[in-house]
Amino acid sequence: MMLEYSAYIILLIQIVLIHESTASLFSDECLRHGLKSYYDPTTDSCWIVETTPFTYDQAKSHCNHMPGYDGHLAFPKTLNHSWILYTKLGAPDSWIGLQHFGSSTTVSNKSEWYWTYPDGRKEIAADALWKGSYPTTGECAMSSGNNVNSLYSTACTAIPAKFICQYDSSTAHHETTLEHKCKQQNQWFWWNDDKSCLLLDTLMRYPLYAQLMCTHIPGYRGHLVFIKTIEKMNALNAFRNAAVSPYYFWTGLNRDKNMTSGKAGLFWRRFDGYKEGFNLNAFLPGQTSHLDTPGADNMFSWTDYFEDWYDAGWAWTLCEYEETLRYAPTLLDIQCASLSLPHLYYQGSCYVRQESSVTYDVAKKFCTHIDGFNGRLAVLHNSELVRLMYFTLTLPTGGADSTHVGLERLNTTGAADTGYYWILGNGQTLPVTDFTPFYPGHPNGKICTILSNYYLTTYECTYQRPFICEYVEPTKGTHFRINANTANMKAIPQFILKVYDDLTLQESCGYQCTKEPDCRSIVYNEKTRNCLLQSVDSNMLYVKSANIVSAPGYTWYDRY
Known part of the structure; x- marks a missing residue:
């Protein structure tokens, strides 16, 4: 019995030590971010003040300071928390994660104000937190503007302000290489739902050339952004609005040629040229205009809708990188x-x-x-x-x-x-x-x-x-690289230079390509041993979607 009790005590001590060690690592990582950070042992949370002023929607999208943790606007749920924000962090009049979710006429109803977690959970805020007669106007909350230990409400579109981000040790997760790279950069944006990193290039370009600029992160094939949910559209427009003089940005949404309706034939173009269909009515059922010009087959985003434009249109470039689209960079x-x-x-x-x-x-x-x-x-x-x-x-x-x-x-x-x-x-x-x-x-x-x-x-x-x-590259033109995450690649008949049958290896197909000055890529079928030499690569710079046909069983290799 004594041995069992001793073993229990040892196990309990080990659990405590492991917890304290984990908490210590988390608190050290929190405080590493400088004077404007605070570790709260009562909730095992880290608060970090962001002094770049944003509107509320913009601030919600910018809690990405700590790689490996999902951030959100801070939850100061007690009067002591409010006091810490004011005295220890020096963050009065800063956005926090409290919002009103009723109608615009019921803002004063305190039971309709919630702390909203990243996973969608909601929790009603305590009445005692409110300052004086608040909440009265607006549907977003701020920390106290003086040492009164309370919060107040204001319009979400009010003048941009500082904000306080919160990171909870319980949200720790395995951090991918891409997530780590993305969260280390202030001007990059991590979209957790798609596990993708987004970068905004504010130089004006035509759409065919904008897509070629998505090479910011070596080892990851980039493409113009895919916006498949309204939540992502709202977040990205907030991200865009944080830039100086916000403007349109191109998306990876295109329209098939020769459509009679502006809302028909819409698809996301992957980096390899394949098309993924898109149902606009399911995504934005209320969008009745802006996509009404067949022939203007490139789409940009502006506020909360898509709009079409021609090949010669100007816009910014918003690139997206995904963990699954990896390759070995040189x-x-x-x-x-x-x-x-x-x-x-x-x-x-x-x-x-x-x-x-x-x-x-x-x-x-x-x-x-x-x-x-x-x-x-x-x-x-x-x-x-x-x-x-x-x-x-x-x-x-x-x-x-x-x-x-x-x-x-x-x-x-x-x-x-x-x-x-x-x-x-x-x-x-x-x-x-x-x-x-x-x-x-x-x-x-x-x-x-x-x-x-x-x-x-x-x-x-x-x-x-x-x-x-x-x-x-020292080996430019003599090596071939398979496209990442692709199968059943396409062939483009009018761009095929030569066809070879019964070539036993992909390397044999590649050797034939090296002898042709205009050969930039090959597609090879291992089962049929058929080899096609092509004059285009997977960037598809001048290839229109109508030219693409399926080639089941073929794999596409780019020459480099």
Whole structure:
């Protein structure tokens, strides 16, 4: 009996020590956030003050300070809690997690005010917490503006204010790599329902080019945001409204071509080109306008509705990254994403725009943005790349609309439009064979070349211009990478270069692609051993949805 009692005591001590150790770790993590944080041992909660002023709806979406914990606006449920907010945190007149859930005419009814938990649970606030005659106006609550130990109500759309976030040790969960990355950045937004991270790019771009900018997080394939619930739409618009001069942002919602109704043919376009149908009437049954222009097949979000626009429309870019869409990033991919200058990682190259105006010879020496890679002035040997550099790195930045690129006239003995070569670096050159990217009348015998608008023009090398550098994967064009989380990929008949039957391995199919200058990807069927060489990759830059057909059993590999 004595042995059993001793074992019980030892077990009890171990449980206590484990609890205290866990609480200690949580409290240490809480206090690590600085003077504006407080660990409450009575509730095992952490309070953190956010001094950036937001409206109430915006504040609700920004409690993401502690990775591994689900945050919400603070619940000061006792008078002592209110006193702590005022004295220890110095947070008077700050938003807290108390809201009215009745009609606008019954705000004074204290039984309709609730603390709302992240999982949807609600709890009525105690009457004693209210200051004086409150609640009287508005449907959101704030901490006391003086040391009175009570709360008051105001309009949710009142002037932006500080807010207090609360993190409970009981909400601790396994933190994914993506969640950790996302919550470490102040301007990134974690949407817990979809386990996705969202980033807002406030440069104005056309939709076809906006989707190519979703490369902020190496190792995760990004896409324009999918908004499948009204709760997510409201949260993201609050996130958008926190930016300076809020504007529209593109979504991943598209419409099939040649629709007769604006609300027909809507779908979410995945990064690999597949389409996921969308029922607008089930999502926004009251939206009777804004999607009424067949032919304007790209959708942006503004406040609480979708609106359609044409390919040439301008908007911000809201990218979404999901844990399931992982891939193995290269070193160049990682280093490219870390640059603060305008940049784009595309098909195994990192393109970087340098705004400094210099001569051509100086520009050639200053492609040194990425350690370990020999940079060169950008090689833009077809119209697609020329347009890509203009619409992603030139036009949106608002800088000079002409930039140095890596094209020179090395042989001046022939006609004025001959002797031009792309400078690849390490003594290698590529002769110009495609003249479609040139402006009419060019090349005209001048030695150097600039990208002007979305054409190439030849000019004097002494002109001072910004420049675009290119850094290339050492294995670019010789390796193939399977698209993450995809199966039964699609084939695009009009973009198939060649078809091979009875190739026993995907590597054999890839080898055939390396011998074709225009081959950018392959689709391979292991069962039939059929190989298709294609001139497009999974970014689907210029491929319209109507061109896509299913290819069951095939897997898509991009060349890089």
